[in-house]
Amino acid sequence: MGSGGMIVMDEDNCMVEIARFYLEFTCDESCGKCTPCREGTYRLREILDKIVEGRATLEDLDKLESLAHYIKDNSLCGLGQTAPNPVLSTLEHFRDEYLAHIVDKKCPAHVCQKLLQYVVTDKCIGCGKCISVCPQDAISATGDVANERTGKRRSVINQELCIKCGACLEACPPKIGAIVRI
Ligand code: SF4
Ligand code: SF4
Ligand code: SF4
Known part of the structure; x- marks a missing residue:
């Protein structure tokens, strides 16, 4: 995230929660000029909230992914175009963590309070x-x-x-x- 920075994480970090954390930031920063970013990032965050609380279904996971691509392709400026990156990146590399939250109702990193x-x-x-x-x-x-x-x-x-x-x-x-x- 950002430029010129690197964050090292280990198995004690929940990748779904990390994606949600960054979405919170972009929701706050969105200027509201275009709909994909203004509304879409909030919808992404709502789905991530459901996942970390154990309320999501596999259908929500599909929605999360397609909405993330839509926001990336249709937002006006760099903020909206990159806002879904944490979601897409964690989905690509840590999909098993999403599935653990949704299917098994478990957080492998023991971070998501409602699933402990x-x-x-x-x-x-x-x-x-x-x-x-x-x-x-x-x-x-x-x-x-x-x-x-x-x-x-x-x-x-x-x-x-x-x-x-x-x-x-x-x-x-x-x-x-x-x-x-x-
Ligand atoms: S993508 Fe840019 S212009 Fe569109 S709402 Fe987000 S910050 Fe504003
Ligand atoms: S009662 Fe059992 S679980 Fe509770 S503090 Fe003592 S040893 Fe631990
Ligand atoms: S059972 Fe343990 S974790 Fe649960 S409320 Fe009591 S002290 Fe807290």
């Missing part, structure tokens, strides 16, 4: 630390018995209540590491 899930594994010893930090009361000690001697049970996360804040993962003792983000 926090899960308690069998490593849980039933210490209860996660329960005490959860702001939603989404965790209960209702899993299998973790310790026959004490009778403590493993934690279970109610996914309906979870707001994906990550506090439980941080609270779980590192040497146990019973909570995973998937």
